[in-house]
Amino acid sequence: MLSLLAREQLYGFDLVRRLGQVDGLVTSEGTIYPLLSRLRRDGWVSTSWVESESGPPRRYYAITTTGERALVAFIDDWGRFRDSVDQLIKGQI
């Protein structure tokens, strides 16, 4: 989620749909929203309301600097994790 927001600010709906496109990652779209709220609570994401001509204002999510730092740390950890797992699997084969 953070990696998508790191590139640009997104509306909630767009964010959820994009994540849904990644195969195997999302079972139900609705469960992404609680996660977004969690990110907001942790201060990694900030939201703002943007007026839209076609209906009520929509919520707009953007990553914060704290969030960016968290993302960088995660990518780092993830890389190491992935490599370790790969090694283990190759070892077994």
Added chain:
Amino acid sequence: MTMGPDEMSSGQGLVDDYLDRLERAAQMLPPERRIDLLAQIRSHITDARIADEVDSEADLRALLDRLGPPEEIAAAAAVDESSATLTRPLSEAEPQSNAGGPRRSIALETWSVIMLTVGSILLPVIGWLVGVVLMWSSDCWRTREKVLGTVLVPGGIGVFGILGVFGFFGASVEVCSSDVSVVNLDGSTSPVSPATSTCDSAGSWTDVLAPTALILFAVASIVVPIILLHLARSRVAEENGAAVGRPSQVDRTKQPAG
């Protein structure tokens, strides 16, 4: 959208049903969280109906299915909620009970004291007012202590400095040095020693009292904030469970030099 009026209403009924289920499933969430979640889902459905060009009930069902069962969404929110409660960052903790938050700092109290003393010199009246506002907004001091803090140093030492220079001292100086000059016949003036009676009677009372009061207030305006700060430190240290911060340090500064 090409939904007929009948489909529209049943479509809306479908959505309402879904949202009702969600609201019921989300009862265990705190109200703010629940309202937030409902708003997010509602907004999503609105956007999805447009983006997916939903124009039949079947499409709408597919959309809602994709969203997932409301119970699952509410459950996900509940899981986040409970783990968030456990790991809530300090900044979000309710400000009511200080006993709940660890390591309470006395930054507010320190700034209040700084503004009451130094601030009232650098920024007369305004600086002191800021210090007073900070003092009253702190929960470290009892009300009577705050009242004493406000009354014993009204305006702060800065104001008293100004008053002293222009007010009291000036008045007594004026009384005592009202020159009476005698114009001599040759045009020159020779000062006559000031009427001592004027100085003694009118001046003596205020002469002694004014500077004394001034000095007392000046001392109080420094000492009282320092006492308040010391109180704050020892109380907060108690709360934090640490040993009371070394009082000997502060006591030394309170005592007059020598």
